[in-house]
Amino acid sequence: xxxxxxxxxxxxxxxxxxxxxxxxxxxxxxxxxxxxxxxxxxxxxxxxxxxxxxxxxxxxxxxxxxxxxxxxxxxxxxxxxxxxxxxxxxxxxxxxxxxxxxxxxxxxxxxxxxxxxxxxxxxxxxxxxxxxxxxxxxxxxxxxxxxxxxxxxxxxxxxxxxxxxxxxxxxxxxxxxxxxxxxxxxxxxxxxxxxxxxxxxxxxxxxxxxxxxxxxxxxxxxxxxxxxxxxxxxxxxxxxxxxxxxxxxxxxxxxxxxxxxxxxxxxxxxxxxxxxxxxxxxxxxxxxxxxxxxxxxxxxxxxxxxxxxxxxxxxxxxxxx
Numbered sequence: 142x143x144x145x146x147x148x149x150x151x152x153x154x155x156x157x158x159x160x161x162x163x164x165x166x167x168x169x170x171x172x173x174x175x176x177x178x179x180x181x182x183x184x185x186x187x188x189x190x191x192x193x194x195x196x197x198x199x200x201x202x203x204x205x206x207x208x209x210x211x212x213x214x215x216x217x218x219x220x221x222x223x224x225x226x227x228x229x230x231x232x233x234x235x236x237x238x239x240x241x242x243x244x245x246x247x248x249x250x251x252x253x254x255x256x257x258x259x260x261x262x263x264x265x266x267x268x269x270x271x272x273x274x275x276x277x278x279x280x281x282x283x284x285x286x287x288x289x290x291x292x293x294x295x296x297x298x299x300x301x302x303x304x305x306x307x308x309x310x311x312x313x314x315x316x317x318x319x320x321x322x323x324x325x326x327x328x329x330x331x332x333x334x335x336x337x338x339x340x341x342x343x344x345x346x347x348x349x350x351x352x353x354x355x356x357x358x359x360x361x362x363x364x365x366x367x368x369x370x371x372x373x374x375x376x377x378x379x380x381x382x383x384x385x386x387x388x389x390x391x392x393x394x395x396x397x398x399x400x401x402x403x404x405x406x407x408x409x410x411x412x413x414x415x416x417x418x419x420x421x422x423x424x425x426x427x428x429x430x431x432x433x434x435x436x437x438x439x440x441x442x443x444x445x446x447x448x449x450x451x452x453x454x455x456x457x458x459x460x461x462x
Contacts, residue, residue, distance in 0.1 A: 243274045327405040329385035335413035344414030347407055351399070360419035362428030365395065369415050370422045373430035378420075379438075383412040 247255055247269065255268045292298040299307070335341065349358065355366035362368035367375060376386045387408050390398035399408060 244272050245270055321406075325405050327409055329381050329388065332381055332384045332405075332409050332412065334380040334416060335410060336417055340410050341414050341418055343407075344410030344412075345418065347403070347411050348414055348419075351402075352411065355395075357424075359422065359424035360415065361424040361426055367431045368428040369419050370424055370427060371430050372420075372434055372436055373432045374435045375432035378416070378435040380409075380412050380416050383415055384408055387412060 247267075252267060257266045257268055259266070293300070335344070348356075348360075352366075355363065356369055357363050357366075360369035372378075374382070376382060376391065386396070387403075388398065388400045388405075390396045392398070403411070
């Protein structure tokens with residue numbers, strides 16, 4: 142009978158395969174103009190296939206029940222009562238078997254077997270075993286402690302200080318990444334003067350690469366660009382005015398805009414190098430002063446440039462930085 146049940150299940154599955162294949166072919170057929178019609182038809186066919194499959198499963202279940210009832214009837218006719226009773230008992234699930242082995246609990250009806258003889262105020266004590274799951278965790282914690290001690294205190298495992306330093310490096314990398322994104326948000330209104338050696342060195346490198354042809358290696362100026370080392374400025378002194386001039390340029394005077402070639406933070410470094418390093422350096426062969434007298438300290442607030450303060454005065458050569 143068991144073999145017959147298996148054969149029936151396989152036959153029903155084979156009968157169902159053509160229906161599923163037909164539904165798949167119908168869903169993939171057609172052209173883009175009637176796509177939604179084919180999609181709806183495919184859904185209907187798939188729903189029908191699911192209904193048929195559910196019906197077939199129900200039929201198989203019913204058939205299994207009938208087969209088991211027939212087996213019980215045959216056993217009863219043979220008088221094998223013990224086999225019948227055992228057959229009636231449902232097989233325990235794997236979960237129940239696992240819980241029994243994990244807890245090893247004692248049923249209430251058998252608690253007398255593990256009861257201690259003594260009692261206190263009518264309270265008696267059971268001699269229960271420790272739950273195996275608790276013992277497993279206890280043994281696992283011992284093994285973990287041994288491995289941990291060996292790795293971190295005997296072998297070359299990282300110490301708490303090493304892990305702290307590593308976490309700090311990761312945090313600093315995230316801070317640097319964040320500051321890099323904020324650096325591109327700098328403009329002529331928010332720019333500040335940089336005085337650290339690293340930023341000034343990078344500003345000097347950019348100046349010697351891009352600004353030197355018009356302003357000289359030391360900012361002394363030449364036939365094209367003005368002197369950047371004295372106290373006379375054509376478009377304002379101070380890091381904010383210099384940043385603005387580098388960023389936007391002055392096209393009519395031959396000073397190009399560098400905002401498309403340099404990031405805001407790079408412009409900030411160049412402007413800081415000019416204001417903090419080149420200004421007041423008094424290089425040899427410096428070009429004659431041009432513009433209005435102004436010191437960077439006077440313009441740190443981002444006030445009006447000398448040209449804006451004296452619009453009637455004609456400017457001289459353009460200060461590119």
